[in-house]
Amino acid sequence: MPEQLVFTRFLNAHFAGPVDALLRAVHVKVVFPEAPISNAVAMEIIVGLLLIAYFVAVRASLSVDKPNGIAHSAEMVHEFVSGQAESIVGHGYEKFVGYLSVLLLFILVMNLLGLIPGLMSPTSNPVVPLGIALVTFIYYHYHGIRSNGAGYIKQFLGPVWWLAPLMFIIEIVSHCARVLSLTVRLYANMFAGDLVTLAFFSLVPIGVPLVFLGLHLGVSIIQAYVFMLLSTIYLSLAVSHEH
Numbered sequence: 705m706p707e708q709l710v711f712t713r714f715l716n717a718h719f720a721g722p723v724d725a726l727l728r729a730v731h732v733k734v735v736f737p738e739a740p741i742s743n744a745v746a747m748e749i750i751v752g753l754l755l756i757a758y759f760v761a762v763r764a765s766l767s768v769d770k771p772n773g774i775a776h777s778a779e780m781v782h783e784f785v786s787g788q789a790e791s792i793v794g795h796g797y798e799k800f801v802g803y804l805s806v807l808l809l810f811i812l813v814m815n816l817l818g819l820i821p822g823l824m825s826p827t828s829n830p831v832v833p834l835g836i837a838l839v840t841f842i843y844y845h846y847h848g849i850r851s852n853g854a855g856y857i858k859q860f861l862g863p864v865w866w867l868a869p870l871m872f873i874i875e876i877v878s879h880c881a882r883v884l885s886l887t888v889r890l891y892a893n894m895f896a897g898d899l900v901t902l903a904f905f906s907l908v909p910i911g912v913p914l915v916f917l918g919l920h921l922g923v924s925i926i927q928a929y930v931f932m933l934l935s936t937i938y939l940s941l942a943v944s945h946e947h
Contacts, residue, residue: 708739710822712746744829751813751826755806781805788933793940796851800939803843808932811836811890815924818898819917825924827894830887837886840935841879848942859941882938890927897923 708716716739723740727733734740762778765771771779785805789797811827818825826832848856862871897920 706736706739706742709743709746709824711750712739712741712743715741715746715749742829743824744826744832747814747817747824747826748832750823751810751817754813755809758809781809785932789936792933792936793943796943800847800936804932804936804939807836807840807935808928811931812924812928815894815928816921818894818924819920825894825898827890827927828898830891833887833890833894834883836890836931837883840886840938841883844935844939844942845879847939851943856942882934886931886934890931893923893927 720738720740724734724737727740758774761774765775767775782801782805785808786797786801789801789804793800814826814832816825817823818828848859852858860872860875861868862875864871900919
């Protein structure tokens with residue numbers, strides 16, 4: 705039985721049965737039927753609920769005359785992501801701002817959970833960054849096909865027709881490597897950050913760990929930004945009409 709956080713135990717106590725049934729329905733073997741929900745999934749649920757509450761609060765606080773701090777924070781995030789998307793994607797960037805904003809906030813909040821005693825950063829589990837990377841992979845290919853139609857295949861063939869078969873293989877490997885790159889970069893940095901923070905809290909519980917908490921905070925922000933930035937670049941390449 706894996707070690708469970710408090711919220712994970714709560715979820716397994718109330719939802720283990722339905723989750724087991726769902727996993728069996730899709731032919732997934734359940735190793736621990738009494739605890740099918742992992743800590744990483746539980747933390748993702750917490751993050752999802754926090755973001756839903758944040759967006760509801762933003763919607764309720766929208767006001768031209770008296771915007772509050774929540775509205776200002778949402779405006780700052782929107783302007784930051786919009787600026788990045790406009791400079792990288794260019795024309796038509798507006799339709800991608802929503803996804804990129806949620807991507808940035810979702811990863812950032814997951815990264816920061818590790819700073820709270822009794823919780824963990826879901827991104828320190830490789831399955832979580834992999835899942836986000838795969839969603840992003842599907843998202844930018846979908847918009848690449850939507851933007852270019854059948855002509856999207858030209859991105860995989862290169863400019864020289866007789867090298868097209870070789871270029872197609874290289875491009876497929878390259879796009880798959882993007883998923884691996886996004887996953888490993890986020891996972892490795894957050895896992896290392898959690899490990900170092902935990903180690904120093906165990907050795908010197910007062911004073912010194914605060915430095916590593918600050919380091920963890922910085923790494924969390926940078927890694928969320930890098931993931932969003934790379935996703936924006938991949939998206940811009942996919943929707944580009946200059947082949």
